[in-house]
Amino acid sequence: MKLSQLFTRTLREAPSDETAANARLLTRGGFVHKVMAGVYVYLPLGVRVLEKINRIIREEMNATGAQELHMSVLQNRATWDATGRWDGAKDVMYQFTDAAGHATGLGWTHEEPLTELARHHISSYKDLPKAVYQIQVKFRNEPRAKSGILRGREFLMKDLYSFHADEESLNGYYEQVAQAYLKIFSRIGLPALRTTASGGLFSKFSDEFQVLADVGEDTIHHTEDHSFVCNADVYESLKESGGLPDGELRQSRAIEVGNIFKLGTRFSEALGLTFTDRDGASRPVIMASYGIGPGRAMGTVVELNHDERGIIWPASVAPFGVHLVDLARDGRAERLYDELTESGTDVLWDDREDASAGEKFADADLIGCPVRLTVGKKTEEGKVEFQPRSGGDAEVIATADAVQRLSR
């Protein structure tokens, strides 16, 4: 990608009304654009990051045997009346009447429509277990959007739903997904803590995945080594029942990047999702749901990985692997760009004629690709300056070595 062709440009200063680091840096770098409170456009650079996050999620979800589908955003009232949640959700769900007079809503979660859908495809114990997921936009009329892209009214969610004939199957898959979640966050570069939370519907507890950060809106209690972590909802009841480990627990703010939840038969019973068991009896399907917010994960990565000059993306989710600063504009950078591209490395080539060296370096720091390569008049023929964004000394190496190092 040539920087001269990029749709967006960077801003020298952040909008004065944004205080969250993720909003300030993502806006300055041209990753996102705020339309209104809690509603952000993802610009080309932002989409590249999101797509890398989503690819990781898909790989790990597919590895559990789950299959991707794509639900509708428009939902009808009848589905929601089956569980009584049409009225119950009226504060959070965008509801309206369409031109034909039908009560319609925008999806803020998909348990009801997904359960209804599953009735068409699950009717026997032989059809179980099954798991499907989507990466979809969700709408929630949040009373207070906040913290840049961390809490919006329109946001992406990966939601996975699993269907089981018995609890043993449910518990086994639930644990499998918990492990997949830890793997996903690790690959994204987020040190997520599996956190005991209130169970709500079916089981005593659910699991949240929390990343320590001061901008987080959750409070968690944990041992120093994080071998035990619980959220504020269950802290008191664990304390009363002696469920806490010995010793002093720390209290920290954290961002919830994922949540997994056993639903039991709440939705299957309400919507008539049953299966016929071996003995011929009709039983409700046992369900669980599992969510990750890819946009929130992206914002969390920025919160954890930046300095005063800009973002420092982990290689796994960086918009480009390499930011190639071309100060010489004599064809050498272009040859390097071609070589790197052919070897499978994503390169953002700053080929601008009218930008100063300082501006190019500043933009490279701001956009935050993990490696900056510089070709300038000072650079010897056949050499290139290699500078990791995360810090450390710049080194001048042969272009061939740079290509080899980056293609690994």
Add this chain to the structure above:
RNA sequence: CGGGCCGUCGUAUACCGGUAGUACGCCUGCUUUGGGAGCAGGUAGAACUGGUUCGAUUCCAGUCGGCCCGACCA
């Protein structure tokens, strides 16, 4: 939804009851190129409505909008 702060060119800011200025951006020309270049010229702005006033961008009220704290967040 309660509380607080705030709305001035695209962005960041200044000033002022009477003419809206600066920097960056953007456009033109020339000169520049290893840490946000220089010169010259140009472009573009007071959220909306009402009130006070001879006169309001400025003061007052309402509306709309943004941020922060809290409540809320299957």
